[in-house]
Amino acid sequence: MYDFAYEKPAALAAAVSSLASDMEAKALAGGQTFIPVLKQRLNKPSKVVDLAALGLSGITVTADTVTIGAMTTHGDVALSADVQKAIPALAHLASMIGDWQVRHRGTIGGSLANNDPTACYPTAVLALGATIVTDRREIKADDYFQGMFTTALEQDELITKVIFPIPQRAAYQKFKNPASRYAMVGVFVAKFASGVRVAITGAAQGGVFRHAAFEAALSANFAPDAIAGIVTPADDLNSDIHASAEYRAHLIGVMTKRAVAAA
Amino acid sequence: MPQVTLTVNGKTHTVEVEGRTLLVELLREKLGLTGTHVGCDTSQCGACTVMMNGTSVKSCTTLALQADGASVMTIEGLAAADGTLHPMQEAFREHHALQCGFCTPGMVMSAVDLVQSHPQGLSEADIRHGLEGNLCRCTGYHNIVKAVAAAWPVMHGKQPVAAE
Numbered sequence: 247m248y249d250f251a252y253e254k255p256a257a258l259a260a261a262v263s264s265l266a267s268d269m270e271a272k273a274l275a276g277g278q279t280f281i282p283v284l285k286q287r288l289n290k291p292s293k294v295v296d297l298a299a300l301g302l303s304g305i306t307v308t309a310d311t312v313t314i315g316a317m318t319t320h321g322d323v324a325l326s327a328d329v330q331k332a333i334p335a336l337a338h339l340a341s342m343i344g345d346w347q348v349r350h351r352g353t354i355g356g357s358l359a360n361n362d363p364t365a366c367y368p369t370a371v372l373a374l375g376a377t378i379v380t381d382r383r384e385i386k387a388d389d390y391f392q393g394m395f396t397t398a399l400e401q402d403e404l405i406t407k408v409i410f411p412i413p414q415r416a417a418y419q420k421f422k423n424p425a426s427r428y429a430m431v432g433v434f435v436a437k438f439a440s441g442v443r444v445a446i447t448g449a450a451q452g453g454v455f456r457h458a459a460f461e462a463a464l465s466a467n468f469a470p471d472a473i474a475g476i477v478t479p480a481d482d483l484n485s486d487i488h489a490s491a492e493y494r495a496h497l498i499g500v501m502t503k504r505a506v507a508a509a
Numbered sequence: 510m511p512q513v514t515l516t517v518n519g520k521t522h523t524v525e526v527e528g529r530t531l532l533v534e535l536l537r538e539k540l541g542l543t544g545t546h547v548g549c550d551t552s553q554c555g556a557c558t559v560m561m562n563g564t565s566v567k568s569c570t571t572l573a574l575q576a577d578g579a580s581v582m583t584i585e586g587l588a589a590a591d592g593t594l595h596p597m598q599e600a601f602r603e604h605h606a607l608q609c610g611f612c613t614p615g616m617v618m619s620a621v622d623l624v625q626s627h628p629q630g631l632s633e634a635d636i637r638h639g640l641e642g643n644l645c646r647c648t649g650y651h652n653i654v655k656a657v658a659a660a661w662p663v664m665h666g667k668q669p670v671a672a673e
């Protein structure tokens with residue numbers, strides 16, 4: 247790992263201005279992806295700004311929404327009785343990320359800022375139509391994800407919290423890569439009065455995406471068989487040593503059916 | 510050079526580190542606590558697991574500076590001052606839950622966290638799932654699971670360890 251300066255500001259404004267003053271500076275949330283990246287020398291920040299002292303963790307549930315602070319760990323979301331009651335699929339998703347040690351450190355804000363194309367949280371944000379709140383604005387999920395490791399965030403912009411609307415029913419199903427535990431394919435299905443949203447991770451070259459054909463079919467009939475016969479094109483899906491694009495295309499249908507059955 | 514002040518096994522230390530110094534490097538190289546191992550160094554194997562503020566973390570994937578002000582417990586801090594083993598250590602010994610022993614410090618720390626965080630009980634499936642962040646290259650998982658199951662009642666004050 248290359249060395250870097252380290253700061254741990256006590257206020258959000260100070261963290262933002264520290265990042266704004268130095269284009270080579272990087273924010274540190276839980277570090278469960280970022281520290282391995284630094285170890286591999288894939289990134290060389292001049293300065294690391296630790297967000298741990300900004301008071302950005304916590305969970306608030308109202309009648310219609312679940313709000314999760316950016317620095318809330320996966321473990322806290324997984325074990326939250328409030329989240330388990332309001333959106334059990336979200337707690338279940340968090341419980342499937344990494345392992346316990348990783349879940350004790352990794353955060354929702356860090357995961358969303360990184361937008362790994364195989365990460366779990368982007369599916370929940372996109373399928374539930376969540377709002378990402380930053381130090382300066384609110385960003386709708388549909389505008390936030392802009393391709394692999396790319397988001398609507400500015401270089402010095404920090405996520406403060408994520409607001410999830412509570413669906414009628416939802417579920418997340420993940421086909422894990424057995425070594426990395428990342429999703430080979432992960433599917434989040436959410437049913438609202440206004441219709442069904444389906445978000446897929448792990449499969450596409452561009453990262454998380456919504457499956458319009460599945461959404462239309464499931465909005466008409468929320469049952470696993472409703473998507474039978476709908477072919478997912480493999481053109482823009484990943485092929486690697488673990489699975490071909492065609493295999494992933496098939497898995498998307500299988501995992502979506504499982505998610506609908508579990509919701 | 511930045512300084513980090515932390516409590517390790519009940520003793521407070523102030524140590525000079527670099528920004529990039531990992532918690533495991535601080536523990537092993539600055540404090541001489543070499544019970545915490547580095548296995549994969551890619552946050553997969555869990556040999557470096559320590560308790561930080563009461564929960565298990567991978568010390569190879571935590572910066573030393575992130576532990577500023579924290580309370581850390583390593584494998585060296587588990588046994589009593591008179592050498593009496595912690596119930597989890599005793600259970601690992603009784604049930605032969607180690608072969609080469611390299612993964613054992615991290616396995617024990619994860620197991621202690623798992624038992625402490627499940628006062629309502631632990632099934633075999635809970636134990637296997639709960640230890641998924643710790644790899645044993647000897648594949649001695651079966652006896653590890655037995656040991657964790659045996660330590661649960663002792664740690665929760667239900668009954669003593671009884672070897673078969």
